[in-house]
Amino acid sequence: MNDEFAMNPERVRRTQDTFSIGDLAREFDVTTRTIRFYEDQGLITPERRGQTRIYKQKDRVRLKLILRGKRLGFTLAETRTLFDMYDRDGSSVNQLQTMLTLIEDKKAALRQQLEDIKVVLHELSAVENGCRTELATKTSRSAN
Amino acid sequence: MNDEFAMNPERVRRTQDTFSIGDLAREFDVTTRTIRFYEDQGLITPERRGQTRIYKQKDRVRLKLILRGKRLGFTLAETRTLFDMYDRDGSSVNQLQTMLTLIEDKKAALRQQLEDIKVVLHELSAVENGCRTELATKTSRSAN
DNA sequence: CATGAAGTTTACGTTAACGTAAAGTGCGAT
DNA sequence: ATCGCACTTTACGTTAACGTAAACTTCATG
Known part of the structure; x- marks a missing residue:
C-alpha cells in the first residue's frame, strides 16, 4: 500500500x-x-x-x-x-557463559556503587545540616 | 578511679x-x-x-x-x-555557603548517578536474560 | 587546475590522584 | 665507624578513552 x-x-x-x-x-x-x-x-x-x-x-x-x-x-x-x-567460535556456549559472568560482576559492582552512593548522600546531608546550623548561628549573631 | x-x-x-x-x-x-x-x-x-x-x-x-x-x-x-x-576568613559565612553549594552539586550528581546505575542494572538484567535464553536453546539442542 | 571536504598517519596531550624509582640526608643504636 | 631505618627531593609512570595538532593524500566538483 x-x-x-x-x-x-x-x-x-x-x-x-x-x-x-x-x-x-x-x-x-x-x-x-x-x-x-x-x-x-x-x-x-x-x-x-x-x-x-x-x-x-x-x-x-x-x-x-x-x-x-x-x-x-x-x-x-x-x-x-x-x-x-x-x-x-561463533556459537560458543563458553562465550555466553563468559558474558554472563561478566554481567554478574558488573551487576555486583553496580549494586555496591549504589549502596556507596546512598551512604555518601546521607553523609552529605549530615554535613549540610551541620553547615546550615552553623550558618544560622552566625547569622543570628550578626543580627543581634 | x-x-x-x-x-x-x-x-x-x-x-x-x-x-x-x-x-x-x-x-x-x-x-x-x-x-x-x-x-x-x-x-x-x-x-x-x-x-x-x-x-x-x-x-x-x-x-x-x-x-x-x-x-x-x-x-x-x-x-x-x-x-x-x-x-x-576563619568565620566566613561566604565559605559556608560555598560549601553548601558544593554539597548540593555533589548531591545532584550522585542522584543522577544513582538513576543511571538503576537503569544500567535493568539493562544488564535484560541482556542477562537474553543470554540465558540463548544458552538454554543451545544446551537443549546439544542435548537432543 | 584549483579548491574544499573527507580521508590518512603519527604522536603527544588530557584528567586525577597518587605510585614508584633513583639517589641522597640525618640520626639513633650497636 | 657503620648499620639500618625514616626521611628528603626530583621526576617520570600509571589508567581509560579518546582529543588535538600537524602534515599529507585522494577525490569530486566548479
Missing part, C-alpha cells in the same frame, strides 16, 4: 552494505578518531580500498555493540574479549 | 602536639607520598625542622578533613578552595 514498505531490492535500498568512516561517525554520534581508536584496539577490522576504510554491516553491528557495551559499563578490553571468543 | 583517665598533664600525655609524616601516614592509612602530594597541592603546610616536616594538630585535622572530603566525593581542588576561604 505504501511504496516505502516495498521490499523489492531493485526499487528500494533498505540497507546500505558499505559505509565510510564518516557515515558511521554521524550515525552513532562519535568522532572518526573514536572509530579509528577502536580499530587500533582490535575491536573493528574494516577492509581497505587503498588507504580508505570500507565498513560493512558486520563492522557497523560491532560498533553498535561496542557502544552498547560501553553504556553497560564494559571496558573496551572486555568487549574485545567477547568479540574474540565470537570470532573463534 | 583509673589512672588511664587521669587528666594530669604531668602524668598522662593524652594528645601529641607534633607528628612525623610517618605518624600521620600510619594513623590515617595513607602513604607518605600521599601526604607530600597534598602538601604539593597546597592543602597542608607543615613546619620544617631542617629537612624534616613537623606536623601539628592543625595539620592533622586538615588531613582528616581532606580524607573525609574525598569520601564525600570532593576533589582535592575543591577541598583546597574551602581551606583557602577558611584561611582568609
Whole structure:
C-alpha cells in the first residue's frame, strides 16, 4: 500500500552494505578518531580500498555493540574479549557463559556503587545540616 | 578511679602536639607520598625542622578533613578552595555557603548517578536474560 | 587546475590522584 | 665507624578513552 514498505531490492535500498568512516561517525554520534581508536584496539577490522576504510554491516553491528557495551559499563578490553571468543567460535556456549559472568560482576559492582552512593548522600546531608546550623548561628549573631 | 583517665598533664600525655609524616601516614592509612602530594597541592603546610616536616594538630585535622572530603566525593581542588576561604576568613559565612553549594552539586550528581546505575542494572538484567535464553536453546539442542 | 571536504598517519596531550624509582640526608643504636 | 631505618627531593609512570595538532593524500566538483 505504501511504496516505502516495498521490499523489492531493485526499487528500494533498505540497507546500505558499505559505509565510510564518516557515515558511521554521524550515525552513532562519535568522532572518526573514536572509530579509528577502536580499530587500533582490535575491536573493528574494516577492509581497505587503498588507504580508505570500507565498513560493512558486520563492522557497523560491532560498533553498535561496542557502544552498547560501553553504556553497560564494559571496558573496551572486555568487549574485545567477547568479540574474540565470537570470532573463534561463533556459537560458543563458553562465550555466553563468559558474558554472563561478566554481567554478574558488573551487576555486583553496580549494586555496591549504589549502596556507596546512598551512604555518601546521607553523609552529605549530615554535613549540610551541620553547615546550615552553623550558618544560622552566625547569622543570628550578626543580627543581634 | 583509673589512672588511664587521669587528666594530669604531668602524668598522662593524652594528645601529641607534633607528628612525623610517618605518624600521620600510619594513623590515617595513607602513604607518605600521599601526604607530600597534598602538601604539593597546597592543602597542608607543615613546619620544617631542617629537612624534616613537623606536623601539628592543625595539620592533622586538615588531613582528616581532606580524607573525609574525598569520601564525600570532593576533589582535592575543591577541598583546597574551602581551606583557602577558611584561611582568609576563619568565620566566613561566604565559605559556608560555598560549601553548601558544593554539597548540593555533589548531591545532584550522585542522584543522577544513582538513576543511571538503576537503569544500567535493568539493562544488564535484560541482556542477562537474553543470554540465558540463548544458552538454554543451545544446551537443549546439544542435548537432543 | 584549483579548491574544499573527507580521508590518512603519527604522536603527544588530557584528567586525577597518587605510585614508584633513583639517589641522597640525618640520626639513633650497636 | 657503620648499620639500618625514616626521611628528603626530583621526576617520570600509571589508567581509560579518546582529543588535538600537524602534515599529507585522494577525490569530486566548479
